Each structure stands twice: as C-alpha cells, then as structure tokens.
Amino acid sequence: LAQRKFLLEGLICLRNALVTLGAPLLAIKAVDEQKAVDIALKLSEQACEVVTDAAYLRQDRTFEENLNEKLIVKRRRLTRVEGNVCVPVTVLCAKPAFNATTIRKVAWHLLEKLRLEKWDDTPNIHCETGSALLGGEDAAQKVLQEFIASRLNSYDQGRPLCDTLQCMNIDMELSKAADACKTSSALLGGEDAALKVLQEFIASRLNSYDQGRNVPIGENQSFLSAYIHFGMLNPVDIVTEVQRSSVRKAAKDAFLEELVIRRELAHNFVYYYKDTYDTFDCLPDWAKKTMDEHRHDKRKHIYTYRELEEGRTHDPYWNAAQFELVYTHRNRPVFGKLRYMCAEGIQRKFRKHIDEYVRKNYERAGRELMPSNLLSKEKKDEVGEALGPKAKRARKSAPRRGLKT
Structure with a gap:
C-alpha cells in the first residue's frame, strides 16, 4: 500500500507536468501481461512509433518482447528509452560482469560521452494541428489552452477512452491508498519531491556520506532509492548535480560508486540472468x-x-x-x-x-x-x-x- 501511494503521487506529479505540454496521461489497469500488450496496441493504432522504458526484470522484458513482435507485424517501430541506469547495460558490457573492476573505467568513460548529448530538451509550445503551426506561436498557445480546458482534464476521471478501455481515476485511487496505508514515512512521491530530497541531501548530508553512511543511527543516506526505482528521478541528473556540488571529492566518489557502478552491476546481473536471477x-x-x-x-x-x-x-x-x-x-x-x-x-x-x-x-x-x-x-x-x-x-x-x- 505504501508503494502504491508513493507511485500514485508520482503519477499525479507527472500528469500535472504533461498538462503544460498539452499531453494527457492515460493510466489504465491491466490484469495480466497479454492485456497490457492489447492495451498498448489499441492506444497505438494510429501511431507509427511506440516509445517505452528500457526493461530489465523478467516480466517487463517479456511484455516488451511480445509487444515488439506484434508491432513488427503491424509495421510499427518500438523505441526503448534508457532511464534506469546511466549507461545502457548492453552498451556497457556484452556479457555478465562479475565485479566492479571490470566495468568501472568503461562505465565512467561512456557516461562522460553520453552526458555531452543534448537529451533533456522540452518542447516550448504544443501544436495540436497543422493550422496552429502555420498561425504562429500565439495561435498554438490558444490551441493548447482550449485543449486543456475542454478535453485533457477529463481523461483520468474514469471515463471510457474507447469501447474497450477505461482510464483510471488517479486522484480517487490515491485517496483509497492513503486511507489504507499506515506509515510514518515522510517521503512524498513525484519528481518535484525527488528534486527537493536530492538538493537537501547534497546540501546537508553528502559531505559526510563516505564516513557516515553505514552508521545505522545516522541520517547520512540519500533516501533517493525509491525515486530512482519508480522513475521519478533520472540517475544521470543525480550524477550531474553531485558533480556540480562543492563537497569533498571522497564523499562524491563514494556516493557515485554506489549510484553508477553498483547499480550497473545489479542491472547487468538481472539482464544476463533473465530466467534465473531470483532462484x-x-x-x-x-x-x-x-x-x-x-x-x-x-x-x-x-x-x-x-x-x-x-x-x-x-x-x-x-x-x-x-x-x-x-x-x-x-x-x-x-x-x-x-x-x-x-x-x-x-x-x-x-x-x-x-x-x-x-x-x-x-x-x-x-x-x-x-x-x-x-x-x-x-x-x-x-x-x-x-x-x-x-x-x-x-x-x-x-x-x-x-x-x-
């Protein structure tokens, strides 16, 4: 229940961010993997390309593979976007890596090259129709406001998206999860909350991370794991912010070793041991x-x-x-x-x-x-x-x- 509450808080934050781009967030429940594939195919009937997160765990990879097979038949393209690790596993190493030494130097070399790419651009305006584009920025902004006011806000109110699909009411689901969840955790879900936790960590705890992270009575951990796990914070963003900070090099190195190298090892393991990683x-x-x-x-x-x-x-x-x-x-x-x-x-x-x-x-x-x-x-x-x-x-x-x- 606590995980569900945290996830739903993140979805609401994402929905609010997408509104400014004129893009709806459609949250739809799927009872099994086949149903999830059917939903993705239904939503992408008029699309030429489907974009998804890079998958690593067995169930997610099976979904991705099955979806890709169906899209190939329909002559559509599937693009995987890496958001779990700093360097995609298959780019870093083409086989299982058994210790940090084998990947550390290569990982940092590739990461520095990847960080030079301009990958975090956000569209300035939303353009729903070709006529809006021809009408200039003012016309496009008008279309955006009309779109938000008339249709976007009704997508997640439990109304049918089409004859066979129905969107989940995120606000209602969050209310149910919050009522049922008994927790003393102060962590809030969402990108905005994640950035606050990151900045607080850099400002007050990162400088002593290398010396105090394993003292259980202390508070020298980053508390960012949940945000990274649910995709609310990109590890590349964390690396950038940490390297910009003025804290001690030893503290930076200790934290980045865990964030980059150790997480790469974990993802390498589950990727190359897909069928047996939990046995x-x-x-x-x-x-x-x-x-x-x-x-x-x-x-x-x-x-x-x-x-x-x-x-x-x-x-x-x-x-x-x-x-x-x-x-x-x-x-x-x-x-x-x-x-x-x-x-x-x-x-x-x-x-x-x-x-x-x-x-x-x-x-x-x-x-x-x-x-x-x-x-x-x-x-x-x-x-x-x-x-x-x-x-x-x-x-x-x-x-x-x-x-x-």
Missing part, C-alpha cells in the same frame, strides 16, 4: 555445494516466514531492520547487510552504533507489524533450509574469483 540456479557451483552440505546442520533458532517478516526473532538487530523497513519504508545499507549474516558475525566497530539505534528506535516500538512481502516466501523457505551455522565459515573460505559461464 538458486544463478548461484555459482561452490555456493550451491556449500549450502547443500550444510542443509541438515542443527540450528539454535528456527523461525517461520511470518516471524521473520514481522521481526519476532531473538536477534534485536534483525528485528530493528524489519521494523524500520515496514514503518518508514527506508532500508539503511547496514541493515541490508545484516540480513545476510548472523548477529554474532557483526563487526565490532558497528556494535556500539547499532545498540544505540535499537535502544532509541526499536525498544519503544511495541506495535503490531503490518504484513509486508519483503521477500518471496519461496526464497525465504529455501534460505532457511539451505543455510546452517557452518555455512558462513565455508563461504568465507570459498575462492573469491569471477564466475565462469
């Missing part, structure tokens, strides 16, 4: 062998899926991470790391900070948790079966080298 089949053989060997190790604590999800374990650090993620919808990097290790293995230099954070935030939060699908049930069940107390030691002694395919 154990994508793991290297030595990791599968280790987990299989320790499948039947005895464990001090065994938890159900619901207990892990709701933070009801013996480990206060795990519980604190779950509480913060569910209630504030912000995941601090250090807590992300804690989910992959035992509490006994936490580095001592972080213990003091984490203890302080738990006392201030977790111990006073004696509340029921809302159900939240943080991980798929299948994934959690597999992890619970496969990992044992000896698995961590085996992983540490495993060879640290690139994987071969």
